[in-house]
Amino acid sequence: MSRRVRWLKQLAILVTAIAAAGLALTLLVRVLPAPRRGIRERAPGERPRERREFRGPQLRRGGPAVLKQVLIVGVIALVGRKVLRIRL
Amino acid sequence: MLRNRLSLWLDSSLFIAVCVLMVTDVTGIPIHEWLGIALIPALLLHLLLQWPWIATRTRRLPAPRTGRTRVNYGINLVLFLSMVATIQSGLAISRVAMRSVFSGWLGDRRWGQVHGWASSVLLLMVGLHVALNWDWILAVVRKRLRFGPGTNS
Numbered sequence: 001m002s003r004r005v006r007w008l009k010q011l012a013i014l015v016t017a018i019a020a021a022g023l024a025l026t027l028l029v030r031v032l033p034a035p036r037r038g039i040r041e042r043a044p045g046e047r048p049r050e051r052r053e054f055r056g057p058q059l060r061r062g063g064p065a066v067l068k069q070v071l072i073v074g075v076i077a078l079v080g081r082k083v084l085r086i087r088l
Numbered sequence: 089m090l091r092n093r094l095s096l097w098l099d100s101s102l103f104i105a106v107c108v109l110m111v112t113d114v115t116g117i118p119i120h121e122w123l124g125i126a127l128i129p130a131l132l133l134h135l136l137l138q139w140p141w142i143a144t145r146t147r148r149l150p151a152p153r154t155g156r157t158r159v160n161y162g163i164n165l166v167l168f169l170s171m172v173a174t175i176q177s178g179l180a181i182s183r184v185a186m187r188s189v190f191s192g193w194l195g196d197r198r199w200g201q202v203h204g205w206a207s208s209v210l211l212l213m214v215g216l217h218v219a220l221n222w223d224w225i226l227a228v229v230r231k232r233l234r235f236g237p238g239t240n241s
Contacts, residue, residue: 010139014132021172029198065114069107069211076215081222084159 095137096228102130106214110207121185124178131171160220167213173206 105127112120135142145161179186180199218225 007136010136011132014135017168018172021169022176025173025176025202029202032198065111066107069110070104073103073107073211073215073218076212077218077222080216080219084216084219 091137092228093232095134096225096232098130098134098137099225102127102134103214103218105130106210110211118184121178121182124175125185128175135168163213163216163220166209167217170206170210170213173202174210177203177206 105123108115109120109123109127115123142164145157148157149161177199181203
């Protein structure tokens with residue numbers, strides 16, 4: 001079997017696995033109960049609030065926040081390494 | 089050799105991309121969504137490059153005395169599933185990149201919850217994935233920088 005055919009076969013298996021996982025998740029989400037919206041009832045005479053357009057979260061400076069994520073993953077890796085070394 | 093080098097660059101980029109994707113309030117929604125979509129081909133390539141590992145470990149899974157293999161396989165499987173869940177739910181709640189494509193047939197408030205949970209599991213699994221492959225990462229980086237435990241440079 002040529003390399004290209006082998007890669008195509010592997011890619012087909014991968015895409016099938018992803019599609020199967022995606023389908024299973026879709027079915028699971030359909031079964032799950034919808035989250036409550038948390039809307040309070042309006043007082044008599046109170047006007048409904050105008051719906052604001054979604055503008056995304058308030059942006060903040062990038063460097064420290066990304067570094068924090070890297071640190072979080074690093075700490076998980078360090079702790080995981082210690083724990084898995086003990087267990088395995 | 090080339091495979092290892094490609095893997096190192098690809099995996100480093102994936103790691104940084106996942107960290108950047110976790111800080112939506114820094115990147116903003118459009119960059120977050122497009123970077124998430126760009127992750128799909130990179131992930132497929134990562135999995136294809138690791139295919140020999142996946143194939144051999146899947147075959148060895150039922151064999152006795154394979155505790156480490158099973159744990160590693162389990163972590164990678166959960167990582168794969170959480171990645172699929174995160175990307176799929178991300179596409180479902182997309183507001184910029186895929187708004188017109190997925191909002192009709194996948195759009196639901198539940199997907200927002202799934203996205204939050206799946207990305208938290210994903211972060212945890214990425215950490216454990218790095219932990220389990222730390223020796224390989226160290227070996228490849230040492231080789232690239234041309235110093236090893238035995239050299240003084």
